Amino acid sequence: MNCGPAPTVAAALATARTMGVDRLDAQWLLARVLNRPRSWLLAHDEAPLDADLWRQFQGHLVRRAGGEPLAYLHGEKEFHGLTLSVTPAVLVPRPDTELLVDWALELLDGALAEVKSPQVADLGTGSGAIALAVKNCCPQATVMATDNSQSALAVAEANAVRLGLDVGFVTGSWWAALPVRRFHLVLSNPPYIAAGDPHLPALRHEPASALTPGGDGLGALQEIVHGAPHHLLPGGWLLLEHGFEQAEAVQRLLRSEGFAGVETRHDLGGQPRCSGGHR
Ligand SMILES: C[S@@+](CC[C@H](N)C(=O)[O-])C[C@H]1O[C@@H](n2cnc3c(N)ncnc32)[C@H](O)[C@@H]1O
Incomplete structure (x- = not known):
């Protein structure tokens, strides 16, 4: 120019x-x-x-x-009261994902309030948004965060250090990152956009692996729900973010794996955005 x-x-x-x-x-x-x-x-x-x-x-x-997100140009994004560094290696955290964090905090303060040191996992942590927000509001929780992208985890770890939040980070694909651990609460905002979705081209500056698992978009959600029974403690909770048209499918998945109390919560725009249940 x-x-x-x-x-x-x-x-x-x-x-x-x-x-x-x-x-x-x-x-x-x-x-x-x-x-x-x-x-x-x-x-x-x-x-x-x-x-x-x-x-x-x-x-x-x-x-x-x-079309590059403003957050990449600024190098940071506000999420749940935290200023997170973001680079093109990570999804820009969305305000709708705060719903998942708020639900988690409600459980940590309610159904899981008796647990002295709750074990919490965030699968597919990206910038660390969910894990760091939970640790920030619930310091007594032991929080583990995973991602299969090394470059995303480097961003998340740097955020944790800068914010002084003690979160453990592990590389690996979904449950393979945490083979022998069991948790009171597992959270995930996995890639869930279908491969042919017309919104994908507008999101081309963000990592494709953070946006879509390919196919109908349900693959990562399926993998997480199927593996959850082996990684949740009795009474443990699984909360998932998903596409606004995927609530029924995710509820079905949760019920078929024996989850109880399955419910869906709506985002700021009134769309069904997170579903979860407990063992
Ligand atoms: C939608 S982004 C969510 C990022 C962050 N949790 C948030 O809410 O802003 C999905 C994340 O899952 C990660 N991911 C994709 N496939 C994965 C896999 N097989 N195992 C673990 N993480 C994966 C991506 O690298 C990305 O960071």
Whole structure:
């Protein structure tokens, strides 16, 4: 891209508009590049940009206009009150996944409240979002987090260190990562989008392995539910995030593996998003 002479703040934001970048996104990006609060931009319309910063901002605009998530450009994302570092090695944590965390915390404070040191696992942890949020709110829990992606686990471990949260990390495919462990509570937001889903192309900047297990999208959910009876303590719970059209299938899977109290909870948009039950 030809950078041209460095413009004013107002002209830089006007360029963002011509590239189709959302106004708020452009303001966030420019504020970050300038290391200023967003409010500063509004009061300094006519301030000239330094040539290097203008180049940096243009680089961000090109990436954002190409559909890259804002979180990758910022390098971080808020999740359940925590600021997590994110890179293209991990899925950007979604607000809907906080539902799974809130359900887990409700159990740790309710049905599992008598357990002194609850054993909790997060399968397919990505940035560490679920595991870290649970550990942050329930320090007495022993929390293990797994992923089959080494590069995702490196991001999750760095988040744990930076946030001072003591979570154990293990590499491996689903239950194979935790062959002999049993838990009071297992959580997972596995890849669940079907291979031909029309939403997938728009998510192309995030790791495909975090989004889809291929086929009809149920493969990873099936594997987790089938293995769960060998990894849950008596009365232990399994809570799963899934696609809004998969609740019935996941409930069926849970019941066929002998789970009791099977129920589904709805996300902020009113869609069936998480299902779970207990042994
Ligand atoms: C939908 S992302 C969820 C990430 C994170 N838990 C969250 O909610 O933001 C699914 C995660 O499962 C991981 N994954 C995919 N296949 C896996 C497998 N066979 N075993 C373990 N983890 C797997 C991906 O690497 C990815 O981090």
